[in-house]
Amino acid sequence: MKRFARTRVGTVRARSLRRRSTDCERKVWWRLRSGQIEGESFRRQHAVALYVLDFYCPALRIAIEIDGSQHGDTGHAAADRRRDEELRARGIVVLRFWNSDVIENVDGVMEAVRLAVMERRERRTTPSNLPLAGGGDGSTPAAGASPR
Numbered sequence: 380m381k382r383f384a385r386t387r388v389g390t391v392r393a394r395s396l397r398r399r400s401t402d403c404e405r406k407v408w409w410r411l412r413s414g415q416i417e418g419e420s421f422r423r424q425h426a427v428a429l430y431v432l433d434f435y436c437p438a439l440r441i442a443i444e445i446d447g448s449q450h451g452d453t454g455h456a457a458a459d460r461r462r463d464e465e466l467r468a469r470g471i472v473v474l475r476f477w478n479s480d481v482i483e484n485v486d487g488v489m490e491a492v493r494l495a496v497m498e499r500r501e502r503r504t505t506p507s508n509l510p511l512a513g514g515g516d517g518s519t520p521a522a523g524a525s526p527r
Contacts, residue, residue: 403445406482417493417497427466428465430465435471442466444474463475474495
């Protein structure tokens with residue numbers, strides 16, 4: 380799989396969406412841009428496969444979607460679930476917020492994003508449970524033991 384799995388059509392669509400961003404998207408972008416959330420870089424209207432994500436942090440694979448009322452419709456909700464499943468399969472976590480959340484409580488929305496950033500960082504830096512080099516338990520070799 381390519382790094383971003385972009386298509387020419389997706390890129391053109393993303394550019395168009397950037398030019399036509401909603402008030403809520405602009406409000407969130409104002410707080411995401413320039414590394415304002417824990418120094419992480421987010422992209423606006425970023426194409427991934429067949430989808431264009433409202434906001435995307437490539438370093439942590441976090442997508443943020445700002446949804447209008449149409450996403451509450453049965454058809455949109457089902458499509459959003461399928462989209463989220465495909466993005467999860469690509470290792471991307473999706474955070475969804477309603478426009479009303481952004482309008483009424485943008486600080487709460489940004490705090491949820493900040494917590495997700497911190498959690499993804501923690502997962503990225505947590506050492507695995509693999510054995511130490513050589514497969515041993517980390518203890519030093521017994522006196523007089525010869526290397527194999």
